[in-house]
Amino acid sequence: MFFETLLIIILIIIISIVIMYNGLVRSRNAVKNSWSGIDVWLKRREDLIPNLVRTVKGYAKHEKKLLEEITRLRIAMLNSQKDIKRTAAADDMLNKTLKSLFAIAENYPKLRANENFLELQKELSNTENEIAATRRIYNNNVRDYNTSIDSFPQNIISRLFGFEKVDFFNATANERKQVKISIDDLS
């Protein structure tokens, strides 16, 4: 009787470990999946930027400084793809600069009338919305994953199998400063 009970207990423990391990793997995969989602939309925006810069350059020659800033931020984004915090910082800055560009475009009626520019503006605003949504989804997934890593008894499994916490996709002032320094170095 004792042996059977022990066997049942061991079996329950093994099944629980398997379920918990699979749950953690699923959460980690969801985080990776949502990160690749961010990556796809960021790349899409990066592809649109050279076209936008070219179009604006033709109409707003006086905005050279702003256009250069956008180009540098784009390169900074490309260089920081593997670092979540730096990517988030670069994304924040690029987003802000693009908004300034669209605000400035209001002063150039010919540019505003350009169909290519309007199409790019629409496309970029759509991409920005998707980036914002993926960012929220990624952060929610990270929160879920990090919470399950910290909670008992999953924390034992996570330590045993080397599950590590993941960074949220948001930047601190310090990270933004670092990106600023790196883009200044590019000029």
Add this chain to the structure above:
Amino acid sequence: MYWALYGIQDEKQIFEEMTKLEEDWKKITSKKNVRHRQKMMLIFNLCFFFGLIFGIIFTISYSIVLPINQNDINLAPAITSFIIMAIGLVGRAFTRSYYHSKFRDVLKLLLAKENNWLYLPKPNVPQQQVLQKELPELFKRGNTNNKYVDDQFFGEVQTGKDKTSFHFGNFYYEIESGSGDNKHTRSYYKNFLAFKSSRKLNARFLVSPERIGNKIRNILTKKDVDLESIEFNKEFTFSYKDKQNKLLIPRIFTPTLQLSFLEIEKKQKDFQSLITDDAIIFMFDGFLLSHLKTDILKENKINEEDNVQLKNKIDELIVIIKEITKRFD
């Protein structure tokens, strides 16, 4: 020309219904009837008021001149004042609820007329049968013959530069369980809101709340679709027939759309959506037009808040429609 899911059953009938309702409304709001209603309300208010005054006087007089012997207290005046008060209160509530229920359809008619929509209040069994045949994913429910659609609206809403046709209403059905003396019937009211798609979508899939049975079935049949959001995957499941639709889902359900669905699901219980070739249909629990602010006994027109509330609900879903159709560009 108005649009409806699988055609309007009888447009002429709708106009007749609307005219009849309007005539009833005119009759009820005629000076003679309004005066009669006001007189009734005044009588009930006076009953309540006098009952209250009488009760107060009785209580004061008894507390000042306390009887020596407790048995000497005569409760008749107290009971009388209570009865008078109750007659006033019950009468008032009954009159109000009678007129409110009578005006409920009129109120919706006014709402429809204000927006240039069509309104069909009556339960429509044949239309439910058509919907059940064409859209079983949403309308094949209930196990009794008592099912119908009612309170239907047909119209258009402005979406940017274009107009989008819609059709919405309530779907009523019943589920019977047990047998003999233990037979129980539960009634269900679902709201459906269908929008005509601006282009042919060549798709058909259902997004419905996740239930453990769905999940297991999808995993076994390899039909499970996991999107970026864990929360979305936990809350919703997809049902579709062919592989082409499976490939379409991740393309259509972008992160923005996933978040929009989650947002609405928090407000509308049992929120589901069916994407078909030429329409996108939403279904959720309850009534779309509930908790209306318009007091038809006091004002003769729709309270702007009700109009705004309904339009906001429609707009919320229009955002989803736009997102979905955008992916077919």
